[in-house]
Amino acid sequence: MTAERLSCDVAVVGAGPAGLAAASAAATAGASVICLDAFGQPGGQYAMQPTQAGSAFAETSAVLSGQDAAQQAAAAGAKILCGAEVFWGAPVPGGFCLSVNRQGSALAVEARAVVVAAGAMERPLPFPGWTLPGVIGAGAAQRMLKTGSGALPMTGSTVLAGSGPFLLAVAQSFARAGQPLDHFVEMQRPSLTGLTGLFMRHPDRVFEAMRLGRDLRGTGATRHFGHIVTRAIGRDRVEAVEIAPLDGSGRPDMSRTTRIERVGTLAVGYGFQPVIDLTTALGAAHDFDAALGGWHCRADDDGATTIPNLWAAGETLGIGGAAPAQLSGRIAGGAAAAALGFPADDTAEPRKRVRRARAFAAGLAALFPMPRHLPLELPDDELICRCEDIRAGDIATAIAEGAHESFAVKTWTRAGMGPCQGRICGAGVAAALARAGIPSETASYNRAHLPLRPVPLPLVRDAMEAQNQMETRA
Numbered sequence: 001m002t003a004e005r006l007s008c009d010v011a012v013v014g015a016g017p018a019g020l021a022a023a024s025a026a027a028t029a030g031a032s033v034i035c036l037d038a039f040g041q042p043g044g045q046y047a048m049q050p051t052q053a054g055s056a057f058a059e060t061s062a063v064l065s066g067q068d069a070a071q072q073a074a075a076a077g078a079k080i081l082c083g084a085e086v087f088w089g090a091p092v093p094g095g096f097c098l099s100v101n102r103q104g105s106a107l108a109v110e111a112r113a114v115v116v117a118a119g120a121m122e123r124p125l126p127f128p129g130w131t132l133p134g135v136i137g138a139g140a141a142q143r144m145l146k147t148g149s150g151a152l153p154m155t156g157s158t159v160l161a162g163s164g165p166f167l168l169a170v171a172q173s174f175a176r177a178g179q180p181l182d183h184f185v186e187m188q189r190p191s192l193t194g195l196t197g198l199f200m201r202h203p204d205r206v207f208e209a210m211r212l213g214r215d216l217r218g219t220g221a222t223r224h225f226g227h228i229v230t231r232a233i234g235r236d237r238v239e240a241v242e243i244a245p246l247d248g249s250g251r252p253d254m255s256r257t258t259r260i261e262r263v264g265t266l267a268v269g270y271g272f273q274p275v276i277d278l279t280t281a282l283g284a285a286h287d288f289d290a291a292l293g294g295w296h297c298r299a300d301d302d303g304a305t306t307i308p309n310l311w312a313a314g315e316t317l318g319i320g321g322a323a324p325a326q327l328s329g330r331i332a333g334g335a336a337a338a339a340l341g342f343p344a345d346d347t348a349e350p351r352k353r354v355r356r357a358r359a360f361a362a363g364l365a366a367l368f369p370m371p372r373h374l375p376l377e378l379p380d381d382e383l384i385c386r387c388e389d390i391r392a393g394d395i396a397t398a399i400a401e402g403a404h405e406s407f408a409v410k411t412w413t414r415a416g417m418g419p420c421q422g423r424i425c426g427a428g429v430a431a432a433l434a435r436a437g438i439p440s441e442t443a444s445y446n447r448a449h450l451p452l453r454p455v456p457l458p459l460v461r462d463a464m465e466a467q468n469q470m471e472t473r474a
Ligand SMILES: Cc1cc2nc3c(=O)[nH]c(=O)nc-3n(C[C@H](O)[C@H](O)[C@H](O)COP(=O)(O)OP(=O)(O)OC[C@H]3O[C@@H](n4cnc5c(N)ncnc54)[C@H](O)[C@@H]3O)c2cc1C
Pocket: 013, 014, 015, 016, 017, 018, 019, 036, 037, 038, 039, 043, 044, 045, 046, 047, 084, 085, 086, 087, 117, 118, 119, 120, 121, 122, 139, 140, 142, 169, 170, 272, 275, 278, 313, 314, 315, 316, 320, 321, 322, 323, 325, 326, 452
């Protein structure tokens, strides 16, 4: 089989708020645009579309905004391909070649410019018992509720735990779906002074915050502020959850633990990290900023990365929420088209709004800081890398023997070498390095390798054949 081939001026990776806005802007400027997304429908995380008729989420403003953005992009002439996962990207003469798994078939997209709007993913921090069945990400729980694509177990109580404003959004999804939520465990106790100051500076966000608080109370969940999950307990699946209050130094006070019994699901979320696999594969520079979710792609105000004709938008540039993502997409899409010679858009207004939206996100993030001593100490036999079966003790040994960077830990132990390419274990490895005194900004990040995502081997062969032909073309 040979890969199907498509070509365009601007390829956009990701059809979330940022990607759809980038596709619209570039297409409106006159560029031919292909927008690729791994999900079955456009919308990304914020505007995730329900897959079931009559869903309680069908009429939410987020879902409707996603439909609207997709329609606008299509009306401007952008071709949106869903179920299309980019598993590799490489420079070729005149632009880039993106290798895509399109529902089991290879597709090679040749583009003069690429906008990466790959969004964010959950930051999976390990804790004792985190791999037990029944322990899931808060985002995974929300996805099941929003799309209706899976059911949370109806037996046993449900615990939602972690930290950050996203937990409130997940609690809201429980309320909307009519799914019981029994315990809400938030590590922080955001200060009233801090909250008041933030909302006085951003009064337009007050109602949204009030709705989140109201919906959390509406779930009837027992609320445990200033507490952290210290252990998930069970034989074959999670049965109980141990929580402890944080002491003044930010450590869990293990003399005051409480056990929540008869647990069916523990959904845990400690915020997000930018998805940077494609931008690292394409060789762009990245920077570290804890307030932006850690390592993120470096770009100027237009979204231009350090690689010519490679642009980035949305949460690939750092965690900030849907509003700045959408605005940054509009700016980057327009700038990418303008760099190819299409008419430039006036971006003074979106630039002003993106700065304000990012300031709100930064203020909110500051109210939910990660305590210095977390994540928790792990027993040596706790699994960290699920793909390669690497345990906490293996990683501690490698660090003690001199593996002082994420990449060194990977080559020493194979943690991060499996199909997830470190997306799941990366935060755990970074935490182990930080515990050993090597902060994330020094430990660096793993540069992703072919294939970025799990894909059948024949597709890799077909896509590489297409890429080689583009590379060697006269
Ligand atoms: C699990 C999760 C749940 C969230 N829920 C909420 C919420 O309820 N409310 C809220 O305000 N914010 C939520 N957020 C935050 C939200 O992601 C953003 O604020 C907003 O959606 C960011 O827009 P974006 O376009 O940058 O990225 P996203 O919306 O994440 O869109 C990125 C898109 O890129 C696609 N993609 C990534 N890599 C590839 C690839 N290699 N090939 C093809 N496609 C790819 C993804 O499938 C995705 O559709 C959530 C984030 C996550 C990670």
